[in-house]
Amino acid sequence: KQEVTQIPAALSVPEGENLVLNCSFTDSAIYNLQWFRQDPGKGLTSLLLIQSSQREQTSGRLNASLDKSSGRSTLYIAASQPGDSATYLCAVPNQAGTALIFGKGTTLSVSS
Amino acid sequence: GAVVSQHPSRVICKSGTSVKIECRSLDFQATTMFWYRQFPKQSLMLMATSNEGSKATYEQGVEKDKFLINHASLTLSTLTVTSAHPEDSSFYICSFLGRGDPNEQFFGPGTRLTVL
Numbered sequence: 001k002q003e004v005t006q007i008p009a010a011l012s013v014p015e016g017e018n019l020v021l022n023c024s025f026t027d028s029a030i031y032n033l034q035w036f037r038q039d040p041g042k043g044l045t046s047l048l049l050i051q052s053s054q055r056e057q058t059s060g061r062l063n064a065s066l067d068k069s070s071g072r073s074t075l076y077i078a079a080s081q082p083g084d085s086a087t088y089l090c091a092v093p094n095q096a097g098t099a100l101i102f103g104k105g106t107t108l109s110v111s112s
Numbered sequence: 113g114a115v116v117s118q119h120p121s122r123v124i125c126k127s128g129t130s131v132k133i134e135c136r137s138l139d140f141q142a143t144t145m146f147w148y149r150q151f152p153k154q155s156l157m158l159m160a161t162s163n164e165g166s167k168a169t170y171e172q173g174v175e176k177d178k179f180l181i182n183h184a185s186l187t188l189s190t191l192t193v194t195s196a197h198p199e200d201s202s203f204y205i206c207s208f209l210g211r212g213d214p215n216e217q218f219f220g221p222g223t224r225l226t227v228l
Contacts, residue, residue, distance in 0.1 A: 034216075036219075041203075042221060042222065043118075043205055043221035044156075044219040049216060089155070089156070098161065098209060099146050099158045101158075102157075103155055
């Protein structure tokens, strides 16, 4: 059964720092991996989707990498800003390749 | 990305009542959609998968008679929590499965249900 783990559970950094969020999954046979952002009491915003054949994806200050063989993904945030404060979730498709299995998330707080 | 709406965004009800949550895709049609729920400090967990025109498939531990799903059309799905109890208080989020490659999911903004 696929399990997704995110470390750390919470992270506090001063504005301007570069940071890395980690995600690991137990079954490496995934179609893709997706990173989301969730603001308190809100829905999900898709940040990056990495196909299983890709090693990384970039969007602005965000860079996500994928190492299927080791069951790991990282989300790199450059030059963090207070507006980046949110919970970041990673998710992989279930065995059917449709619904998503989520980690518990990393709650990021960026202070000004 | 595609736009998905949910209504209501927040609802408070008394124990024993039923609550209907509506999920609508505004700019695309989708055959498959999902309902997830998220308890405090927990990850989103899949409740059920539904395909338009057929019965929903529920995950283990989710009571199909308690959580009624009606996938009425390619743009509308409803989740009815029947005889709600305080332990049903949670954040409910729907998503529609896109048809592109890869199969992205497009999420609604969620509904916060509080059962007193």
